[in-house]
Amino acid sequence: MNAGSPLSSFPSTCWSLVRAGASPGETCASGALDDLARAYWQPVQAYLRADLDIAAQDAEDLTQDFFAWVLESGFLQRAHPSRGTFRSFVKHSLRNYVTDQFRKKGAWKRGGREKIESLHGSQENPSPPPSDSSPSPAEILDQAWRAELIEQALDRTREELEQTDRTVVFDVFQKYFLEPATDVDYQAIATEQNITKTDVSNYLMRAKRLFRTKLRGLVQETVTGPADLQEELTWLFGSTAS
Secondary structure, eight states: OOTTSTTTTOTTOHHHHHHHTSSTTOTTHHHHHHHHHHHHHHHHHHHHHHHHTOOHHHHHHHHHHHHHHHHHSSHHHHOOGGGOOHHHHHHHHHHHHHHHHHHHTTOEETTEEOOOHHHHOOSSSOOOOOOTTSOOHHHHHHHHHHHHHHHHHHHHHHHHHHHTTOHHHHHHHHHHHHSOOSSOOHHHHHHHHTOOHHHHHHHHHHHHHHHHHHHHHHHHTTOSSHHHHHHHHHHHHOTTOO
């Protein structure tokens, strides 16, 4: 990678994995796709299940097909980080994939696109239309994406604390994070972990700082510059993101 490339400040991004898989002749192509699939399988599956109104097993099979399609269709060669965040790229890829599936199944008819039985289930017993308050497939993907980021950040936080013999710090944080309450009972946690209340306060502060760093790092892996990073952090944390 050239020093002046858009990825120079973000060397280990999802975009770099995409570019690694862009040339079919490169030996790392399959490995790059595997890494992306493991990280974003659940958001993609959630999107497809919502958009196509299909069962979980069908969505899982179609998710597998989607990642194969991304690699085989030449879509990676046309992708470029300048087009936005990796989350936006995935949404765009999914829309293209679903369109491609409709075309293959002959779902394009005069007067517009029609749902087809093989993707949407029997039309004799169609699903009721979603209510106005129902989240869109894109919103469902965002929700799953956010949940996946948080889960990955928790895993990275736990791994670092365990590797540095600070398991108790994560145990305190896990108690706080997984069982959130308006008022944290420091004394109860201190008694349970055989530490002081001051330790509880300090451990929570350290773990929360580390967790936020890990979460920010994961977001950084999906963007190519400060502007996109801030946009994604604002989406994730709210207007006070920094």
